[in-house]
Amino acid sequence: xxxxxxxxxxxxxxxxxxxxxxxxxxxxxxxxxxxxxxxxxxxxxxxxxxxxxxxxxxxxxxxxxxxxxxxxxxxxxxxxxxxxxxxxxxxxxxxxxxxxxxxxxxxxxxxxxxx
Amino acid sequence: xxxxxxxxxxxxxxxxxxxxxxxxxxxxxxxxxxxxxxxxxxxxxxxxxxxxxxxxxxxxxxxxxxxxxxxxxxxxxxxxxxxxxxxxxxxxxxxxxxxxxxxxxxxxxxxxxxx
Numbered sequence: 001x002x003x004x005x006x007x008x009x010x011x012x013x014x015x016x017x018x019x020x021x022x023x024x025x026x027x028x029x030x031x032x033x034x035x036x037x038x039x040x041x042x043x044x045x046x047x048x049x050x051x052x053x054x055x056x057x058x059x060x061x062x063x064x065x066x067x068x069x070x071x072x073x074x075x076x077x078x079x080x081x082x083x084x085x086x087x088x089x090x091x092x093x094x095x096x097x098x099x100x101x102x103x104x105x106x107x108x109x110x111x112x113x114x115x
Numbered sequence: 116x117x118x119x120x121x122x123x124x125x126x127x128x129x130x131x132x133x134x135x136x137x138x139x140x141x142x143x144x145x146x147x148x149x150x151x152x153x154x155x156x157x158x159x160x161x162x163x164x165x166x167x168x169x170x171x172x173x174x175x176x177x178x179x180x181x182x183x184x185x186x187x188x189x190x191x192x193x194x195x196x197x198x199x200x201x202x203x204x205x206x207x208x209x210x211x212x213x214x215x216x217x218x219x220x221x222x223x224x225x226x227x228x229x230x
Contacts, residue, residue, distance in 0.1 A: 004158070033217075042119075042204060042220040043159075058217065090158055104218060106158035 002026050004107035006091050012113045013081040021076040021110050023091030029105075030096035032074040036060065036087040037109075043090065049074055050096065081114045088112070117142045121205045121221035128195055128228050136190040136224045138179075138205035146207040148172075148181055148188040149218070153202040162190075162203070195228045202226070 007022045025032065033048035045058030049068040063085060065077040074093075078085060091107040122137040140146065147166040151159040163172030168183035177192045188205060205221040 040222055042222040043218075044220075045217055048217065092159075103161045103164075106160070108156075108158045 004091055004093055004105050006089075006107035006110050008110060009108070010111050012115065013078075014115050015082060017081050018077070018079050019081065021078075021089055021091075021112070023074045023076065023107060024072050025074075025091075025093040025105070026072065027093060027095070027105065028071060029093035030071070032068070032091065032093045033058070033104075034064070034066065034074070034076045035090045035092065037090060038087050046076065046089075078112075083114045086112060086114045117146070117207060117209060117219045119205050119207055119219055119221035121203075121224055123222070123224070124202075125225040125227060128226070130197055130228055130230050131194045132228075134190070134192040134195045134199075134226070136203055136205075136226070138188045138190065138221060140186050140188065140205075140207050142186075142207055142209050142219075144209040146209045148179070149206045149208070150177070150179055150188070150190050151204040151206060151220075153204065153223070155201070159204065195226070197228045197230055200226055200228045 004025045030051045034046040035043040037043050044060045046064050047066040049055045052068050052071050055066050055068055068074055089110045092104045094102050094104040119140045149164045150162040152162045153159045163174040165172040165181035168181055171180045179188050179190045202223045202225045204223045206218045208218050
């Protein structure tokens with residue numbers, strides 16, 4: 001199993017550009033989520049999905065869109081990048097079956113810089 | 116809302132020193148508690164967890180005990196190694212219906228261990 005994979009690893013954008021951060025998992029997990037990590041802020045939840053076709057907002061959703069057309073993939077779209085979106089982005093997944101406190105598995109992250 | 120407070124870093128220790136990283140929480144409901152570790156350039160990995168009061172989570176020589184009376188989950192290790200250098204995150208999850216899979220993270224504590 002590859003686990004949770006993210007692409008790209010690094011990205012530089014100009015203000016106003018759009019892009020999609022890719023996330024995929026091969027563990028057949030129902031639950032997937034996106035976090036951003038900023039210095040001194042810990043991880044903050046952007047969006048999450050409890051299954052294909054179902055998404056919901058987290059703590060900091062503004063400026064980001066998501067969709068979940070398959071169980072495996074959960075892309076994060078920046079429609080018009082802003083310098084405030086400079087951050088490290090992590091995708092995570094977990095199984096929804098069994099105990100709700102199952103471990104979340106994190107991808108290696110995408111480091112995004114918006115100039 | 117739920118929140119996690121952990122000691123600010125960075126923390127610098129000599130090899131074989133004793134480690135304590137304090138973590139306290141506020142939560143509605145009855146949370147489960149976690150410690151995640153992030154090694155340089157990587158995503159987060161679950162280090163240990165505890166799901167009810169007085170439970171002790173342990174892994175790789177690290178331990179933490181769920182103290183409901185003091186709302187704490189302090190991380191300890193008796194003898195740290197250079198390979199333990201990482202950022203440590205305390206986190207909680209509560210059984211609150213639709214949002215029950217959302218982890219709430221502390222801001223992280225960076226540990227550096229010097230030979």
